[in-house]
Amino acid sequence: MRYNPGDSLLKHGVDAMDSETRSAEGVKGRKRLALLYSLLIVISVLFLCKVISFPVAFMLVVGRSMEPTYRVGDLVIGVATYLRGFSVGDVVVWCRDFWRTACVVHRVVRVSGEYVVTQGDANPGPDTPVLSSAVSYVVVAHVPAYVWLPLVVLAVGSTGYFSYRESGKRLSVQPGLVAIALVATYIVINAAILGFTYIDNSPPFYYTPRVELLSAHLDPVKMVYVVEINTTEYSFVEAVCKLLGEIPAAVVGVANGSITRLSIHIPAEFFSYLWNRTSARGVSFLPSPPVAVQESFSISCSVVFDKATLSGNYIAAFSWREPVVKSFNDTLIIENVNPVPLVLRIELFSKARGSTVFAREYRVERFSTLAIDFSNVAPAPGDYDARVYYTFLGVVRGQGARIVIK
Known part of the structure; x- marks a missing residue:
């Protein structure tokens, strides 16, 4: 075989061009990987932002009490309350602990002084009042699970694919694959431990003392309306009552253990007033005597205890009877x-x-x-x-x- 210098030169040029092409593709692939890595890192950091009180944070919903507004798996985006205030009707994030790992996403239903009362859209009653300082974020947007989850899966899968192709080795574990596994594991752990924001469906954890109405009846002979209340946590102080919402009535309150007995005295003039009022209205039909005609009036009371005030309305009923x-x-x-x-x-x-x-x-x-x-x-x-x-x-x-x- 004859040696041809031209063939050697041509082969050398082709090899050089292939090397440059592979080098350009490698740079492009590495840039693509770097972009995907950056995207995954940003997503991970945004999940972690709630813990470090970052201005913007991502959180996942795992409860059902905000349905249909937010559903399980939805991604909510919050802005820190030190950048944006909140008012009644806003959806906020408030947390029970310092590290903000146990948080609640509910809607504000009342703001009173330093306290905020929230309630889930699907919950029958409000949550425990919390300090305004406990409210960390105001929800400004949300992404349904069927939108964000496929995108994250696509990003992780693309990162793995391009890292695998870039390595050029199919039988050995490359550093790029290790990085992908670490990032994916971090996202899962962070989402499970730090990123989740649960919806609180449990009853309020504070204890509410009970006030039980035992009895309420009118004694027309003694001209007194008697109310008996069972209070296990409160001590009776005083009571103020009015007839028909405007006529003051004398009240004597006696506490015997946990039972408070209120004796509301009805003036004789008040019964005369009711008699004259009913007489002026007239009675459409009266059968043969003796007959009885029902009469009633309202009593409103404000009962003051050492720790609370109880407001109640009672209906006193009796009958006018012929002699x-x-x-x-x-x-x-x-x-x-x-x-x-x-x-x-x-x-x-x-x-x-x-x-x-x-x-x-x-x-x-x-x-x-x-x-x-x-x-x-x-x-x-x-x-x-x-x-x-x-x-x-x-x-x-x-x-x-x-x-x-x-």
Whole structure:
């Protein structure tokens, strides 16, 4: 074979060109890898930013109490509260611990002084009030899991692929693959331990003392409304009550152990006011006597304890009743079972004469009985009719009873 110097020179040029091409592709591949590495590092740092109170942080949602706004696996992006304030309606991130590893993403429902009250959109009640200083981030955007998760998987997979291709070795583990494994492991661990922001579905962890209403009833005879309250954590101080929301009422409070008894005294004038009010309104229909008409009024109380104030509204109910008219031989008995006095006109009618032989007005006090002995006023023995007339709630009514004079 003859040696041709030209062939050697050509071969050398082709080899040089191949080397330059491979070198250019290697530089391009390394730049691509560097870009992917930088992207993964930035994502990892953004997950870690919540811990170091960075101005912007990524957090993952693992609870369901903010549905449908945020769902499990969604990525939320928060801006630190020292850069942007918050108000009612904003979604914020507040944390229980110093390192911000146990945090809550909920919506602000009330801001009162130094405290903030939040609530999950799907939760039936608010969370425990927290200090405003505990609120670390305001959520400004979120990315659904079905969007961000494929992108991260694509970035990690691309990094592994280009690192593997760049190494040119398929049977040995290259430093690039080790770096990919380390970065991916860091993302998983960081997301699982530091990045997750859980949605708090548990009840408030603070203890709320209970105040239990044992009984509430009206005693029209004693003209007092009695309220009994069971309080295990509070000590009674005083109570202020009003009738119909505006008329002051005297209150006597007595504490016996954990039970507080309130005696709300109802003035006699108040019952007269109710009587006149109902009389002015009128009663559409009254059956034959005796009848009862339901009456009610409201009582509002503010009960002051050593650690709290209890506000309550109560409804006191009773009935207006027509007087009970009955007789026993020559005696007429009339019972007034109302908390107001009644004015009666009593007539004694003689059947033998066919005329009225006695007529007089009487005032029967509240919850009292009137007894009239007709033996001294009847002109002669015989049968008589006692007729009792009165005005009941604006309606003139009457009852009768048989009187026998021996």
